[in-house]
Amino acid sequence: MRAKGRCTTLAVAATAASLALALAGCGGDSTTGDGQVEITVWHTESTPTTVAAMDEIIAEYEAANPGVTVDQESVGWGDLQVKFQAALAAGDLPEITQVEPMFVRTLYSQDLLVPLDDVVDSLGDDYLPQLRDMFALPDGHDYGVVHAWGTDSVVYRADLYANAPGAGTPEDLETWDDSVEQWRAVSEANDDAYGLMLAGDAAHNVNEEVYLWLGSNGGRLFDENGHVTIDTQEMREVLEYWVELRDSGALSPAWSSQTYADSLSSLALGEAATIFSFGRATYTFEDQAPDLVPGEDIKVAPNRPVGPSGDDWITQLDAEPWVVFKDSPDAEAAADFLEFFFEKQNYLRWIGSVPTQLLPVRASTFDDPDYQALPEVRDWGFWIDQQRQMLESGQAYPLMVTQWSDLELPYLSDLYGSEILVDMVMDVVENGKDIDEALSDAQARADELLSPLYAD
Amino acid sequence: MPGWFWGALLLSPAFLLVAGVIAAPIAYLVRLSFTDAHAYLPRFGSVGFDNYAALLRAPHFWDSVRTTVWYAGLTVGLQLVLGVLIALLLHQRFRGRGVVRLVALAPYMVPSIVVALVWRWLLDPTTGAYSWFIDKVWPGSEPPNLLSPNLIFWSLIAVSVWMFTPFIVISVLARLQTIDPSVVEAATVDGAGAWRRFWHIVLPELKPVLYTLILLRFMFMFTKFDVVYLFAGTGTEVRTLPVLTFQRIFGEARLGSGAAVAMILFVLLMIFTTVYLRTLYREREETA
Structure with a gap:
């Protein structure tokens, strides 16, 4: 009887323990039992100086707000979408995260975001209007605040171009035909360098090139009804151009296996004369080619060549916003942290960690003596100035957006x-598939993917 | 309380664990595969067999099936041939055999992410050891880009075989060490050459372990995701069914369709395993 009683106790305890174990993973809460508030921040700025800058901001915020803990998590650039999706499915979202601009509408349409009007208002008129407008949604509220921005530039090695006299420079380029001629001439004039290198290893970079070439050829990814449009004359010309770049020897044959970082190295090491890049590249150049003089050997041009069906070029606006989730137990504290983040000295720490990549969202910062005194700003100021001009030109569009109305489509990220x-x-470019067949296949796949999601 | 009650109560934790960790996720996957569930949008409607029908109609799904079969078939075949050869070599007596055995087994001990990154660096067409070597042997030549879409599949095969062959080596070597050496010696005395000794004595002894290895390796390679994704990415040339599942769920946000691919993968593997085991069983029956 005694033994049986012990068995009963053990069996009940084991059952209870397994039930407890099973249930333990079912809930998540950022507010701990003792009233402490924990704010988790996800971002994709993995540069050690940027992570350190955030650590300093967090330390000061925690000191000023006893009971609040902020944890930053630097997520791999290409991993954010997977991690974010898993967290969404598990109901374990962070309080604050960076997202691609195209995701804001998707999340907003699911009523997952809280308005960040107070944070935006704290920035006042100083907040660059082009950035504010992107996330000021139809209900009159702001659902995302851009933490920093930058634009894609044509970056080239003037010393390698000098070996091809008569070819001109990327600033001279107007049409795709010009660019094939110029980059082929640069390839021929330099034994070890190709005229152009693209980053083709990651899907992200190929998507970038497609929408930017398409937009620079008068094309669009979606029609006025929000239906995907791939099998078009403009896209056909993009593919023909790509094939011509490769076949002519203008484009490095290594392009399809090059990561973005590889493409930066290829310019630094003299294997390519031209790349498309954001400002973070300056660190690769300074590290791998310290003898190259910014502004003399390495230059930037704003303009992409324009396709036969286009009137003007477009470039990419990288302006990822912070968003705060409604599910956050203390969304108010999360918004408060963001207001603190954007205070002048804190914000300067953040953007000052990689100033050529993280351009300030506050217009006044550009004139701030502390900002202007940063060594990178002094050395690479010409590149920063050019990015500002591109933003003001209105020719810089977010990822996958060839016209501003695309940003309103909640399924843009699905195509991406x-x-x-x-x-x-x-x-087409690497496996020699017929262009018409490739266009038709892509259109059919995109229709199958997106048509169930169309509003009509 | 009756005895069955205590038995059931004591079994219940294990039952709950199996139900929670294995049965429930599979049941959820099956359920998901019959819906149009989306990762972000509020969709969870029942669509019957639409996901399966759409997959079976899609040419790129069949491309994935072909890629998976080729990948698993080629890597398992090469692993077996090389694994048996290496095991036979390592079974011989020679100085430094211990060190050589350790080195031969090393690739299996290296984490997939390290294997993928190291091989990508080695094969990089501009800065890798491979391009450096080609340049030294044939100065000025343009080496083929082994990481390009039209060659990456073959590079993946090579890397996978390099990584997983040691598993065969370990298993075959262990079996070789249990073969009675006097049988081999007797055959040698009777004038049997190396090939005949291998074909008529060693190989029949190895058959049971090789059958098991074929089954296990095929299952592993058919469902392999990590090294494929990390080394070769998600391009069409290497888009095996596990990669397609990942792509559908995390790329296209189509949970229902991704679940359907996973279910098809599961069923294909079940069919292969059943047919394989039945064939094996029949052969053994006939031999007996």
């Missing part, structure tokens, strides 16, 4: 993540 465009480019 699908690799349909990437498969199409690789099939």
Whole structure:
């Protein structure tokens, strides 16, 4: 009887323990039992100086707000979408995260975000209007605050171009035909360098090139009804151009296996004369080619060449916003932290960690003596100035956006993540598939993917 | 209380664990595969067999099936041939055998992420050891880009075989060490050459372990995701069914369709395993 009683106790305890174990993973809460508030921040700025800057901001915020703990998590640039999706499914979202601009509408349409009007108001008129407008949504509230921004530039090695006299420089380029001629001439004039290097290893970079070439050829990814449009004359010309770049010897044959970082190195090491890049590249150049003089050997041009069906070029605006989730137990504290983040000295720490990549969202910062005194700003000021001009020109669009109305489509990210465009480019450029067949296949796949999501 | 009650009560933790960790996720996956669930949008409607029908109609799904079969078939075949050869070599007596055995087994001990990154660096067409070597042997030549879409599949095969062959080596070597050496010696005395000794004595002894290895390795390679994704990415040339599942769920946000791919993968593997084991069983029956 005694033994049986012990068995009963053990069995009940084991059952209870397994039930407890099973249930333990079912809930998540950022507010701990003792009333402490924990704010988790996800961002994709993995540069050690940027992570250190955030650590300093957090330390000061925690000191000023006893009972609040802020944890930053630097997520790999290409991993954010996967991690974010898993967290969404598990109901374990962070309080604050960076997202691609295209995701804001998706999250907003699901009523997952809280307005950040107070944070935006704290920035006042100093907040660059082009950035504010992106996330001021139809209900009159702001659902995202850009932490920093930058634009994609044509970056080139003037010393390698000098070996091809008569070819001109990227500033001279107007049409795609000009660019093929110029980059081929630069390839021929330099034994070890190609005229152009693209980053083709990651789907992200190929998607970038597709929408930017398409936008620079008068094309669009979606029609006025929000329906995907791939099988078009403009896209056909993009693919023909890509094939011509490769076949003519203008584009390095290594392009399809190059990561973004590889493409920066290829310019620094003299294997390519031209790349498309954001400002973070300056660190690669200074590290791998310290003898090259910014502004003399390495230059930037704003203009991409324009396709036969286009009137003007477009470039990429990288302006990822912070968003705060409604599910956050203390969204108010999260918004408060963001207000603190944007205070002048804190914000200067953040953008000052990689000043050529993280351009300030506050217009006044550009004139701030502390900002202007940063060594990178002194050395690479010409690149920063050019990015400002591109933003003001209105020709810089967020990822996958060829017209501003695209940003309103909650399924834009589905096309981005699908690799349909990437498969199409690789099939044609690397595997020799017939262009019409590739266009038709891509259109059919995109229709199958997106048509169930159309509003009509 | 009756005895069955205590038995059931004591079994319940294990039952709950199996139900929670294995049965429930599979049941949820099956349920998901019959819906149009989306990762972000509020969709969870029942669509019957639409996901399966759409997949079976899609050419790129069949491309993935072909890629998976080729990948698993080629890597398992090469692993077996090389694994048996290496195991036979390592079974011989020679100085430094211990060190050589350790080195031969090393690739299996290296984490997938390290294997993928190191091989990508080695094969980089501009800065890798491979391009450096080609340049030294044939100065001025343009080496083919082994990481380009039209060659990456073959590079993946090579890397996978390099990484997983040691598993075969370990298993075959262990079996070789249990073969009675007097049988081999007797055959040698009777004038049997190396090939005949291998074909008529060693290989029949190895058969049971090789059958098991074929089954295990095929299952592992058919469902392999990590090294494929990390080394070769998600391009069409290497988009095996596990990669397609990942792509559907995390790239396209189509949870229902991704679950359907996973279910098809599961069913294909079940069919292969059943047919394989039945064939094996029949052969053994006939031999007996």
